Amino acid sequence: MSDTATATDAHDAHGHGELEMGHIHVSSAAMFFKVLVALLFLTFITVAVSRFDFGSMNMLIAMAIACVKASLVIAFFMHVKWDTAINKIVFLGSFLFLALLFVFTLADLLTRRLDHEMHTIKSPVDKEWVQPKPQADGNH
Amino acid sequence: MSHDDHHAVVVPAPGPEFVPHEVAHxxxxxxxxxxxxKLGFWLFLATEILLFGGLFAAYFYFHEVYPETFRVGGQQLDWRLGALNTSVLLLSSWTMAMGVRSAQTSQKSKTLMFLGLTVLGAAIFMVIKFFEYKAKNEHGLIVFSELFRPFIENPDGTGSLAWFQDYHGVMAGVPHGHMFFAIYLTMTAIHGLHVVIGAGLIIWIMFGTAKGRFHAGYFMPVDLVGLYWHLVDLIWIFLFPLLYLVP
Structure with missing residues (x-):
């Protein structure tokens, strides 16, 4: 006879007694709606705080709110909160490698002189790129 | 109990409107x-995070080097359209989550309705994006017909970009005005491509749903397409403040 898998797991079936996929978590519709309201509210906050000038803090504030929104999407909409450990490691681990990229990019930026010299970064539309400026101290 | 490898494992259909799922051999x-x-798809999404991550690194780098360029560049975008598109994507992310939930609970017509609403959200997003691009094209900030023209060398030795004409000189006072729009276009166009692909995948999933292939016993494709759609939303959550409200 053939194997017939029903994958029924009564423990986690949230009121849906029929066929449940093993230990899969089915979130309640009310929770999804609360997450949506929170995300829309945080979008409003994002626009509102951008109206004020906090100097360099504006970037940190905007990114902090975006990170909270992203966490809500990842944890609830993407079900990562209830996902297996290996899936959590794979996806959240990608942000670790992203942090590595950002840290070394930032290290480059902070060890440069942040003054007018920055504008001499070679760009195809720089005049210097086509016609190198003569050296100020003459010949070498 | 036989352990005959040639016998497929079958997940029975939960009702007459569904078809049984045969587990891959x-x-x-x-x-x-x-x-x-799911593990395979999470690995794919990790590569997506790194793809966009490189672009975000470019954004942060040049934002730090040319803060004025990014500030003035951001002012050329309509934040109201950006906020509207953010809300559209957040709503479509919610309808997608509800669509996956409906598939998990074997509610066929609800699944179809929520997936249809998600595709509608994708369409509204792309229509708004089209009008935004159209305005940039008219102002010469991104001349789409010249995007693939190489860098032009002027007779006086200076260079110019065919795709960045800035007809009204709005970026004239800041260095390298094209930098902001190059990053804006690259990030939003790759994101927009994901929106289009995502919408196509959702439509594909809707056909399977209509045939009764997805139910409580088998909903993996709906779940995975859902994850892809949420990722599209996730990226936009960062793009909106960075491009439209340049901090």
Missing amino acids: HFSTPVQEFQSG
Whole structure:
């Protein structure tokens, strides 16, 4: 006879007694709606705080709110909160490698002189790129 | 109990409007099939994070080097359209989550309705994006017909970009005005491509749903397309403040 898998797991079936996929978590519709309201509210906050000038803090504030929104999407909409450990490691681990990229990019930026010299970064539309400026101290 | 490998594992249909799911022959159980598919998809999403991550690194780098360029560049975008598109994507992310939930609970017509609403959200997003691009094209900030023209060398030795004409000189006072629009276009166009692909995948999933292929015993494709759609939303959550409200 053939194997017939029903994958029924009564423990986690949230009121849906029929066929449940093993230990899969089915979130309640009310929770999804609360997450949506929170995300829309945080979008409003994002626009509102951008109206004020906090100097360099504006970037940190905007990114902090975006990170909270992203966490809500990842944890609830993407079900990562209830996902297996290996899936959590794979996806959240990608942000670790992203942090590595950002840290070394930032290290480059902070060890440069942040003054007018920055504008001499070679760009195809720089005049210097086509016609190198003569050296100020003459010949070498 | 025979252990005949040639006998497929079948997940029965929960009702007459559904079809049974036959587990792929290289898996022993539906749960193993589901977890393998999901792990593979999470790996793919990790590569997506790194793809966009490189672009975000470019954004942060040049934002730091040319803060004025980015500030003035951001002012050329309509934040109201950006906020509207953010809300559209957040709503469509919610309808997608509800669509996956409906598939998990074997509610066929609800699944179809929520997936249809998600595609509608994708369409509204792309229509708004089209009008934004159209305005940039008219102002010469992104001349789409000249995007693939190489860098032009002027007779006086200076260079110019065919795709960046800035007809009204709005970026004239800041260095390298094209930098902001190059990053804006690259990030939003790759994101927009994901929106279009995502919408196509959702429509594909809707056909399967209509045929009754997805139910409480087998909903992996709906779940994975859902994850893809949420990722599209996730990226936009960062793009909106960075491009439209340049901090």
